[in-house]
Amino acid sequence: MDLFDILLNASFWAAAVRIASPLIFATLGELICERAGVLNLGIEGIMVAGAFAGWMTVYLGFGLWTGVLIAMLVGMAFGFLHAVLTVPFGLSQHVVGLGVTLLATATAYFAYRLSLPEVTSPPKIEPFQPFEIPLLAKLPLIGPAFFAQTALTYLAFALVLAVWLLLYRTPLGLALRAAGENPAAVEAQGLSVTAIRMGAVIAGSGLMAVGGAFLTMSAFSSFFFEMVNGRGWICIALVVFGAWRPGKAALGALLFAAFDALQVRLQQTPMGAIVPYQLFLMVPYVLSILALVFMSRRAEVPAALMVPFNKGER
Amino acid sequence: MSDRDTGGAEVVLRLSGITKRFGALLANDAIGFDLRRGEVIALLGENGAGKTTLMNILFGHYTADAGTVEVFGQPLPPGHPRAALASGVGMVHQHFTLADNLSVLDNILLGTRSLFSPSLGNAAARARVSRLAQDFGLAVHPDARVGSLSVGERQRVEILKALYRDARILILDEPTAVLTPQETTALFATLKKAVALGLSIIFISHKLGEVMEISSRVLVLRHGKLVGEVETARTDRHRLAEMMVGAEIAAPKVAERVPGPALLTLKGVETARRGNAPRLKGVDLELRAGQIIGLAGVSGNGQSALAALIGGLESPTQGRMDLAEDDGVDWSPRSALAAGIARIPEDRHRTGTVADFSLTENAILESYARAPMSRRGWMDWRAAEGFARRIIETYDVRCPGPSARIRLLSGGNMQKLILGRVLEAAPRIILANQPVRGLDIGAVTFVHNRLIAARDAGAAVLLISEDLDEVTALSDVIHVIYEGRLSPGFPRGTKTPAELGLWMAGQGFGEAGHAA
Numbered sequence: 125m126d127l128f129d130i131l132l133n134a135s136f137w138a139a140a141v142r143i144a145s146p147l148i149f150a151t152l153g154e155l156i157c158e159r160a161g162v163l164n165l166g167i168e169g170i171m172v173a174g175a176f177a178g179w180m181t182v183y184l185g186f187g188l189w190t191g192v193l194i195a196m197l198v199g200m201a202f203g204f205l206h207a208v209l210t211v212p213f214g215l216s217q218h219v220v221g222l223g224v225t226l227l228a229t230a231t232a233y234f235a236y237r238l239s240l241p242e243v244t245s246p247p248k249i250e251p252f253q254p255f256e257i258p259l260l261a262k263l264p265l266i267g268p269a270f271f272a273q274t275a276l277t278y279l280a281f282a283l284v285l286a287v288w289l290l291l292y293r294t295p296l297g298l299a300l301r302a303a304g305e306n307p308a309a310v311e312a313q314g315l316s317v318t319a320i321r322m323g324a325v326i327a328g329s330g331l332m333a334v335g336g337a338f339l340t341m342s343a344f345s346s347f348f349f350e351m352v353n354g355r356g357w358i359c360i361a362l363v364v365f366g367a368w369r370p371g372k373a374a375l376g377a378l379l380f381a382a383f384d385a386l387q388v389r390l391q392q393t394p395m396g397a398i399v400p401y402q403l404f405l406m407v408p409y410v411l412s413i414l415a416l417v418f419m420s421r422r423a424e425v426p427a428a429l430m431v432p433f434n435k436g437e438r
Numbered sequence: 439m440s441d442r443d444t445g446g447a448e449v450v451l452r453l454s455g456i457t458k459r460f461g462a463l464l465a466n467d468a469i470g471f472d473l474r475r476g477e478v479i480a481l482l483g484e485n486g487a488g489k490t491t492l493m494n495i496l497f498g499h500y501t502a503d504a505g506t507v508e509v510f511g512q513p514l515p516p517g518h519p520r521a522a523l524a525s526g527v528g529m530v531h532q533h534f535t536l537a538d539n540l541s542v543l544d545n546i547l548l549g550t551r552s553l554f555s556p557s558l559g560n561a562a563a564r565a566r567v568s569r570l571a572q573d574f575g576l577a578v579h580p581d582a583r584v585g586s587l588s589v590g591e592r593q594r595v596e597i598l599k600a601l602y603r604d605a606r607i608l609i610l611d612e613p614t615a616v617l618t619p620q621e622t623t624a625l626f627a628t629l630k631k632a633v634a635l636g637l638s639i640i641f642i643s644h645k646l647g648e649v650m651e652i653s654s655r656v657l658v659l660r661h662g663k664l665v666g667e668v669e670t671a672r673t674d675r676h677r678l679a680e681m682m683v684g685a686e687i688a689a690p691k692v693a694e695r696v697p698g699p700a701l702l703t704l705k706g707v708e709t710a711r712r713g714n715a716p717r718l719k720g721v722d723l724e725l726r727a728g729q730i731i732g733l734a735g736v737s738g739n740g741q742s743a744l745a746a747l748i749g750g751l752e753s754p755t756q757g758r759m760d761l762a763e764d765d766g767v768d769w770s771p772r773s774a775l776a777a778g779i780a781r782i783p784e785d786r787h788r789t790g791t792v793a794d795f796s797l798t799e800n801a802i803l804e805s806y807a808r809a810p811m812s813r814r815g816w817m818d819w820r821a822a823e824g825f826a827r828r829i830i831e832t833y834d835v836r837c838p839g840p841s842a843r844i845r846l847l848s849g850g851n852m853q854k855l856i857l858g859r860v861l862e863a864a865p866r867i868i869l870a871n872q873p874v875r876g877l878d879i880g881a882v883t884f885v886h887n888r889l890i891a892a893r894d895a896g897a898a899v900l901l902i903s904e905d906l907d908e909v910t911a912l913s914d915v916i917h918v919i920y921e922g923r924l925s926p927g928f929p930r931g932t933k934t935p936a937e938l939g940l941w942m943a944g945q946g947f948g949e950a951g952h953a954a
Contacts, residue, residue, distance in 0.1 A: 295547070299548060302537045302545075311535070427539060
């Protein structure tokens, strides 16, 4: 059976892990924002801006890690805009988020056209190279899948643990979660809701941008329009799927990525010759919706998600 | 005056000249007083008198327009809860400031450590919390999710939060409004322990009995002004009530009246189980015209199931429900309304009103679909607003106008609007579920007199209340509810409060259950 051949092939799992990596960055970023009580719909645009900024930095001759840093700073700048409008000004998080997505996407495309007016096919950069982790990479099946990836993929998975530790093991994480549950509780304990929420949105947006940068710097090696292609929206669903928990959200990202890797391979089987390829493209989305239906029924939404907090208002 | 009795005890808190405006409303007008070590001050006043505003200024939620706060001789910088906490002021808010999805311990620890310290230090904190809990009699499990706690337990968490931060001055804003009598007793025991340990307490309330019991000094606020200051030992409930309202209060008078025919009869009614709430078991009840039927009982014994049933939100699984002239109706909110059953819901915020709707819209929530509020599918807003204006006038709803959002009203005024909405429809049966919970004396008297008037006009009133005094004062017939079962009806004056208390604790139901 073809399906078993695919599932027992290390390249399939390696692809799943690779596809999951940008989703993990951006999902963690969104999760941080939402845990603090702010829905960040700027995610899609911030990923585009991050993808462009990281790639451009490297194209201009700087190092790969400098590119990651610049992408993150650009993401944080858009995050700052989002945070100012939604936190102290208390504007609608939906409208601001969509606005930031449009602005960030358009800015990235504009900057691209401005800097490379003559180019028809976008230039490639030298991306992050995979490196094998000694011993572990020699494990059958999971070795090549998990331990022969690029540095950014390792970073993505390390961040899952880091964000979990931050949220559940530090005073900052506690304050952040409380800001998303009941900001009045945070205020009554002498902390600034505004500072915590703004910090969360800015930091989260930085992670989203790194997720975007992964696409240009570790996957496709160049920047082109529509490359983020709805991944940001998928990440919003993944946060819900993961019930606002980093570990579960990362698992969700892996699951989605596995479906994505699977559909590409299914297209190449004899079945793919008969069934229109568009149906295969639908597979990860359909399965994600089904998983979402079953997984998130009992999820505990942060109680103050999308509820602005105004100090001193009666 | 007060200097003589509290002697040389050190002044721990001094407010002077506190003034605060919200738009045109002068919420606090040059208020000043001292609080001494080991003293309990009661801050007494009607809803909207400015008590909570004053305390929010003290704690730094609001910034005063004028005036200063001194704690232990040091001026307190305005507008910073952190500064208030650091100087030893702890506040137990009326609407708890707890995060439901976090554990008790997390709620207590929030903000107690530097945000950038690497760990929460849970082990040491847990030990400290359980020691405080033991010292002050505040039993609560540190790992429980706050959302799963009872109201009384949540309040204990709020107090623990303050104690954990070494509060020396404890502000409690209407702490008993949400408590059962037993929980109130436990709270007072805790407060007495705290005072014995040298803490000072500001106790905000409008319940005179509690103020008399717990405080050593009473400050009375009215319309934002400090209108009186007396030692508790030298005053009584009656005088305090007069100071608070600014006029004499008359107790409601219920004249004898011969009851009319039964308007709604329940025979052997049972309802389906809903979660952990008790269901009704074999309930017999007769609501007669011109009678107030009181339902006494400790909260959570099936009151909500009965209210839901009579309000039409639930249908019986067994037994009969007969209206005066219409037997065995299909029970739904619409048919309950059609049968002339009007509802004063238990929770006016959650089910009684729509917070962001105007007074007009809230006034017609139950009548919008009928003439004169709407004709042929179109709203007649002029009629609706006229109706709202009539309620505002007749029921003395203090508000900016019919187009104001109801969110801005105090609880008492909100309740008056609901009362108007209910009574203006001239209902035959009135389901009054906790109609005066959280209201001040003036509003309580008003609501009670209106209910009595409706009864005198021939309506049947079912009064559900956890306040036994209220039930005995108003009811012609009293039933006790216990674990979903109803006691026989006791006519006015046939049972003492102590006897009713035994029924409330479940005595007498054993035999009744077997007999049925």
